[in-house]
Amino acid sequence: MSARLLGRGLHLLGLAALLAFTLFPFYWMVSSSLKDQTDLLASPPVWTFVPTLSHYAEIWADEKVFGAVVNSLIVASSTTLLAVLLGTPAAYSLARFQFRGKKDLWFWFISNRMISPIVLALPVYLLAQGAGLLDTHLVLILIYLSFCLPIVVWICTDQFRSIPPDLEQAARLDNANQWDIFWRIYVPLGLPGIAVSAIFSFIFSWNELLYALVLTRSDVQTAPVIATSYMSGYELPWGKIMATGTVIVLPVTVFALFVSRHMVRGLTMGASK
Amino acid sequence: MEFLKIDKVVKKYGEATVIGGVSLAARQGEFVVFVGPSGCGKSTLMRLVAGLDDVSGGRIHIDGVDVTEVQPAARGVSMVFQSYALYPHMNVRENMSFGLKMIKTPAAEIYQRVSEAAAILKLDDLLARKPKELSGGQRQRVAIGRAIVRKPKLFLFDEPLSNLDAELRGEMRVEIARLHQALGVTMVYVTHDQVEAMTLADRIVVLRAGQVEQIGSPAELYDRPVNTFVAGFIGSPKMNFLATRVAGVEANRLQLAHPAFANGDLTLPVRDAPAVRLGDTVTLGLRPEHLSLGGGSPLALAVQSEYVENLGGASQLYARSADGAPIIVHTPGRLAAARGETLMLSAAPEHAYLFDAEGHAI
Numbered sequence: 001m002s003a004r005l006l007g008r009g010l011h012l013l014g015l016a017a018l019l020a021f022t023l024f025p026f027y028w029m030v031s032s033s034l035k036d037q038t039d040l041l042a043s044p045p046v047w048t049f050v051p052t053l054s055h056y057a058e059i060w061a062d063e064k065v066f067g068a069v070v071n072s073l074i075v076a077s078s079t080t081l082l083a084v085l086l087g088t089p090a091a092y093s094l095a096r097f098q099f100r101g102k103k104d105l106w107f108w109f110i111s112n113r114m115i116s117p118i119v120l121a122l123p124v125y126l127l128a129q130g131a132g133l134l135d136t137h138l139v140l141i142l143i144y145l146s147f148c149l150p151i152v153v154w155i156c157t158d159q160f161r162s163i164p165p166d167l168e169q170a171a172r173l174d175n176a177n178q179w180d181i182f183w184r185i186y187v188p189l190g191l192p193g194i195a196v197s198a199i200f201s202f203i204f205s206w207n208e209l210l211y212a213l214v215l216t217r218s219d220v221q222t223a224p225v226i227a228t229s230y231m232s233g234y235e236l237p238w239g240k241i242m243a244t245g246t247v248i249v250l251p252v253t254v255f256a257l258f259v260s261r262h263m264v265r266g267l268t269m270g271a272s273k
Numbered sequence: 274m275e276f277l278k279i280d281k282v283v284k285k286y287g288e289a290t291v292i293g294g295v296s297l298a299a300r301q302g303e304f305v306v307f308v309g310p311s312g313c314g315k316s317t318l319m320r321l322v323a324g325l326d327d328v329s330g331g332r333i334h335i336d337g338v339d340v341t342e343v344q345p346a347a348r349g350v351s352m353v354f355q356s357y358a359l360y361p362h363m364n365v366r367e368n369m370s371f372g373l374k375m376i377k378t379p380a381a382e383i384y385q386r387v388s389e390a391a392a393i394l395k396l397d398d399l400l401a402r403k404p405k406e407l408s409g410g411q412r413q414r415v416a417i418g419r420a421i422v423r424k425p426k427l428f429l430f431d432e433p434l435s436n437l438d439a440e441l442r443g444e445m446r447v448e449i450a451r452l453h454q455a456l457g458v459t460m461v462y463v464t465h466d467q468v469e470a471m472t473l474a475d476r477i478v479v480l481r482a483g484q485v486e487q488i489g490s491p492a493e494l495y496d497r498p499v500n501t502f503v504a505g506f507i508g509s510p511k512m513n514f515l516a517t518r519v520a521g522v523e524a525n526r527l528q529l530a531h532p533a534f535a536n537g538d539l540t541l542p543v544r545d546a547p548a549v550r551l552g553d554t555v556t557l558g559l560r561p562e563h564l565s566l567g568g569g570s571p572l573a574l575a576v577q578s579e580y581v582e583n584l585g586g587a588s589q590l591y592a593r594s595a596d597g598a599p600i601i602v603h604t605p606g607r608l609a610a611a612r613g614e615t616l617m618l619s620a621a622p623e624h625a626y627l628f629d630a631e632g633h634a635i
Contacts (some may be wrong), residue, residue, distance in 0.1 A: 164358065166354045166355075166356045167360060169323075169325050169345075169352075169358065170359075170360075171360075171371070172344075172346060173323065173325075173350065173372070174371050174419075175346040175372055175375035175376050176371075176375050180375060184371075189361065
């Protein structure tokens with residue numbers, strides 16, 4: 001009994017430590033964004049302070065920040081939407097059909113994620129320049145798509161495979177065509193996987209810095225690019241950087257919270273037996 | 274008129290032949306049961322009829338139409354899956370409506386047909402529930418209801434009761450039989466349970482390794498099995514087999530020798546001149562329910578008692594003959610026998626089944 005209590009205590013302690021480790025940077029970011037310059041630079045750091053919204057006012061007045069958040073929203077939501085629209089049918093076919101080259105295709109999807117992004121940065125830049133796509137939303141969407149599509153295909157293939165094939169056959173006998181089967185059976189039942197892959201795609205596209213830095217100049221700079229752009233010069237405006245960081249994190253957090261209720265597995269329970 | 278006709282159907286997966294040229298026919302309104310051990314191809318054969326798998330050879334006709342190349346939905350068949358295959362994200366009414374919705378049936382008609390089927394299957398109160406909120410028996414009923422609303426020409430049941438407990442299985446068996454009477458539709462039913470086959474079927478198709486062993490009414494299969502496989506498969510408990518030696522052949526009598534027989538041998542009447550010779554091995558089959566304790570019959574054998582099961586109204590004796598062959602006796606009433614006790618069993622000679630060395634009935 002006491003051993004079980006001890007185990008449970010240790011378990012909770014471990015979880016708490018992990019939680020503190022993950023959440024502390026967020027706390028630090030948000031609290032720093034609310035400190036004035038003196039409190040920010042205080043050493044040792046101050047834990048109690050009078051909060052100020054001056055940094056938020058500053059970035060609110062800065063058109064570049066607002067524009068960057070809009071750019072990020074356009075790029076991340078377009079990427080996510082396209083990745084899900086293109087990735088789920090691909091995943092369905094990989095999960096349920098036999099065709100020549102299926103294994104190679106599957107490996108090709110995985111291999112896309114094995115390449116370090118920086119290796120491709122220069123060729124991609126040259127390609128984008130040649131196509132006249134530099135500094136456009138489209139180029140970022142295309143590049144992010146090539147990273148996010150494999151995520152969607154992986155997760156959804158796995159999810160679709162877990163759906164009992166009997167359901168598809170029952171639907172075929174029920175006069176459902178291939179599209180009906182996909183749309184009315186696989187998509188609703190695969191929603192947890194689709195939601196998870198959408199979150200991953202959105203977060204990836206929202207956070208991505210390298211390609212955004214390389215492929216954009218001024219018109220379509222995304223939020224991470226703007227946040228890091230303050231880090232040049234002699235003075236580091238920590239308050240503004242932290243406030244920008246908080247603003248950037250907010251939409252992803254809201255999105256993740258919104259989709260997370262779909263992430264609960266077990267929707268297929270009760271299908272059979 | 275043959276309603277369902279399966280003509281020399283072959284199914285291969287790569288090199289492996291799963292169905293090796295099966296032919297059979299069913300009349301309109303008939304209840305046909307495919308029975309056989311697991312892996313015999315009975316489910317595969319049903320899936321070929323449904324159109325869920327393509328045949329590698331042969332033709333399938335339903336209601337006079339060659340449906341071999343026809344899409345599953347256009348064959349006019351409904352299937353109840355072993356796993357029920359209910360759509361987990363839809364409630365009972367939606368599950369039952371799905372097929373009609375797919376063929377754009379007017380909503381009012383869908384509503385009416387689903388309500389009718391629900392009334393037949395006592396699902397009225399469950400229409401708003403999701404499959405996971407139902408018990409096994411209720412899910413089974415929904416699966417049947419989904420099959421009914423489409424008003425199919427042919428019902429297919431793929432081991433529909435195998436996931437239910439014994440009591441529910443008995444209930445559902447009766448319900449399916451009732452449904453067959455009420456609807457009068459041709460039904461094909463796959464099972465590995467010979468009790469289901471015997472109780473439900475108008476005709477039973479016994480399959481082994483992708484081949485038909487015998488087709489016939491339950492009584493035919495029970496009374497005149499064509500070989501030891503069918504004899505052993507139909508009937509519960511299984512038929513007892515004794516390997517005897519032919520000690521004498523006459524025009525319509527056969528003298529068999531076995532150490533368990535009272536004098537070491539006995540003579541049994543046979544219909545025609547048997548195609549066996551002196552010294553051949555002949556398998557004597559005796560059903561447990563045809564054996565009774567005590568001698569007195571020309572067909573009597575000595576066994577050593579091992580174990581008695583008391584079933585309440587009946588008893589089952591597990592014993593061994595002198596050559597070690599297991600013998601089961603199913604007899605009404607109570608039975609007391611000590612372990613190792615030597616008992617005399619007897620059966621009426623007309624209840625003896627004889628098979629040649631290849632296992633074919635003599």
